[in-house]
Amino acid sequence: MKFLRQFAARIVGQSIRIFARAITAVRAEWKGIEPVPRQRVYFANHTSNADMPMIWSVLPPAMRRTVRPVAAADYWLKNKLRAFVGPEVFNCVLVDRRPEVKDKPMDKIIAALDEGSSLIIFPEGNRNMTDDPLLPFKAGLYNMGVARPEVDLVPTWVANLTEIMPKGEVIPLPLICTVTFGEPIHVQEGESKDDFLKRASDALLAQRPEARP
Amino acid sequence: MNSTTSDILLLAFGSFGILIALTVLGEILRARQPVHEPNPMLDTYMTRVQSWWGMVAFIGAALLLGKPGIMMLFAFASFAALREFLTLTTKAQADHLSLALAFFAVLPLQYVFVGFGWTGLFTVFIPVYAFLFLPMVSALRGNPDRFLVRVAETQWALMIAVFCVSHVPALMSLEIDGYGDRSVLLIAFLVMVVQLGDLLEYFFGRRIGRARIAPGLSPKTWEGFFLGLISAMVIGAMLNWITPFGLVGAALMAGAASVVGTFGSLVVAAIKRDKGVKDWSHLIPGQGGFVDQLDSVIFAAPVFYQLTKYFYT
Numbered sequence: 001m002k003f004l005r006q007f008a009a010r011i012v013g014q015s016i017r018i019f020a021r022a023i024t025a026v027r028a029e030w031k032g033i034e035p036v037p038r039q040r041v042y043f044a045n046h047t048s049n050a051d052m053p054m055i056w057s058v059l060p061p062a063m064r065r066t067v068r069p070v071a072a073a074d075y076w077l078k079n080k081l082r083a084f085v086g087p088e089v090f091n092c093v094l095v096d097r098r099p100e101v102k103d104k105p106m107d108k109i110i111a112a113l114d115e116g117s118s119l120i121i122f123p124e125g126n127r128n129m130t131d132d133p134l135l136p137f138k139a140g141l142y143n144m145g146v147a148r149p150e151v152d153l154v155p156t157w158v159a160n161l162t163e164i165m166p167k168g169e170v171i172p173l174p175l176i177c178t179v180t181f182g183e184p185i186h187v188q189e190g191e192s193k194d195d196f197l198k199r200a201s202d203a204l205l206a207q208r209p210e211a212r213p
Numbered sequence: 214m215n216s217t218t219s220d221i222l223l224l225a226f227g228s229f230g231i232l233i234a235l236t237v238l239g240e241i242l243r244a245r246q247p248v249h250e251p252n253p254m255l256d257t258y259m260t261r262v263q264s265w266w267g268m269v270a271f272i273g274a275a276l277l278l279g280k281p282g283i284m285m286l287f288a289f290a291s292f293a294a295l296r297e298f299l300t301l302t303t304k305a306q307a308d309h310l311s312l313a314l315a316f317f318a319v320l321p322l323q324y325v326f327v328g329f330g331w332t333g334l335f336t337v338f339i340p341v342y343a344f345l346f347l348p349m350v351s352a353l354r355g356n357p358d359r360f361l362v363r364v365a366e367t368q369w370a371l372m373i374a375v376f377c378v379s380h381v382p383a384l385m386s387l388e389i390d391g392y393g394d395r396s397v398l399l400i401a402f403l404v405m406v407v408q409l410g411d412l413l414e415y416f417f418g419r420r421i422g423r424a425r426i427a428p429g430l431s432p433k434t435w436e437g438f439f440l441g442l443i444s445a446m447v448i449g450a451m452l453n454w455i456t457p458f459g460l461v462g463a464a465l466m467a468g469a470a471s472v473v474g475t476f477g478s479l480v481v482a483a484i485k486r487d488k489g490v491k492d493w494s495h496l497i498p499g500q501g502g503f504v505d506q507l508d509s510v511i512f513a514a515p516v517f518y519q520l521t522k523y524f525y526t
Contacts, residue, residue, distance in 0.1 A: 025293075025296065025494065160300065163304060166306040169306070171309075171310075171313040173299070173309065173313060173316065174292070174316055175299060175300045176296055176297065176300040176494050
């Protein structure tokens with residue numbers, strides 16, 4: 001049974017990847033890093049529920065096997081299908097953001113890093129529904145960088161998803177989606193939380209494909 | 214095996230012969246290259262040759278499959294080209310439905326009309342019905358911000374990526390006296406003449422070109438243009454046995470397609486410059502996107518179609 005579930009998870013994963021490629025021709029731009037298996041935290045902008053599957057789809061197989069998206073438990077445990085796709089297809093680190101819960105999100109994230117996984121996180125915390133390119137970052141990224149300073153923090157920009165599927169629309173447009181990976185950053189010695197988060201946010205914005213008129 | 218099929222196979226083997234020669238040439242150059250000195254020109258050339266192998270294989274297979282194969286291939290090319298184009302155009306959420314209609318209704322319908330050979334419909338469907346109807350859909354959402362820019366850019370995308378591209382398979386619907394089912398060969402003629410003319414235009418332009426046609430837009434030169442045009446006419450004349458045009462007619466049709474193609478690719482270069490991109494996308498290794506690869510064929514197709522229809526049917 002366990003074997004069957006793993007097999008099903010692989011099939012679903014491949015289908016999601018092929019679907020993403022067929023519709024949005026999603027492609028990776030390796031601007032600041034090489035596509036090699038190395039422990040990294042990919043921190044990305046978050047405008048749509050398709051962000052995470054897009055990043056996941058463009059990673060080469062060896063990197064996809066070791067990457068774990070950090071995602072909200074309340075979203076991925078809502079029904080049986082999601083509970084299968086989130087934890088088993090994407091191998092998500094599910095975190096519970098309610099303050100009364102005992103196992104703290106950061107403990108689970110550090111545990112995932114310590115077992116050697118790479119992570120995909122969305123430091124804005126929520127989907128960005130505003131006209132601003134990024135919301136202010138939450139402290140999580142800084143805490144990770146301080147706790148595990150050797151891990152590369154890679155700014156990852158997902159472009160065009162707002163136009164592919166604006167909020168409230170039903171039919172996705174088959175436009176080309178690009179995922180740009182920038183140069184990794186680290187928390188520097190003595191750097192304050194706010195300074196670091198500002199620097200991380202700027203590094204992410206710098207990965208945007210050049211603005212069009 | 215009928216004569217059309219054997220002609221297609223002959224053309225395919227001829228193209229494979231040219232590609233083998235180009236591949237061998239590249240490998241010889243690479244073998245003479247010191248290992249530690251990278252040569253980006255040679256690498257680009259080799260990637261391009263590989264993409265051409267793919268193109269010849271795809272178009273050859275589609276021609277052999279006949280009408281369904283051709284329709285599927287060019288419908289997909291239209292889809293890929295439209296996707297590249299609309300990724301770059303100005304749009305707002307108010308256009309979402311009209312853009313979705315462009316992809317999922319206008320494009321398939323145009324190919325259905327072309328497939329059934331309904332000339333009266335596929336020549337006016339996009340310029341009349343799509344152009345009038347889609348802006349209404351956008352206007353109903355009530356966002357006037359940059360409305361004309363949004364509508365105009367969407368219409369250009371449909372014109373180039375769907376209307377023009379669909380005129381390549383539309384060549385099959387022409388009924389030419391004494392030519393019968395061989396009209397599928399017109400597609401091979403158009404694509405080969407324009408693409409080879411392009412290639413030679415590029416080669417001569419690089420070698421001896423001096424006077425730029427449109428400085429600041431493209432490195433194309435008048436010398437390259439004229440030599441490319443003459444090459445296209447010679448190739449057209451040599452391929453006259455697959456056409457109903459006769460020797461002189463084939464040379465003139467090839468020349469017309471080549472002229473429109475060259476200046477069409479200048480238009481595409483201008484759009485790219487305007488949008489600040491080098492290539493439309495990265496779908497074809499070494500060549501950019503479908504629009505980069507097909508720009509000259511895209512512009513030549515409707516003119517070639519109309520000329521053939523006017524003079525030979």
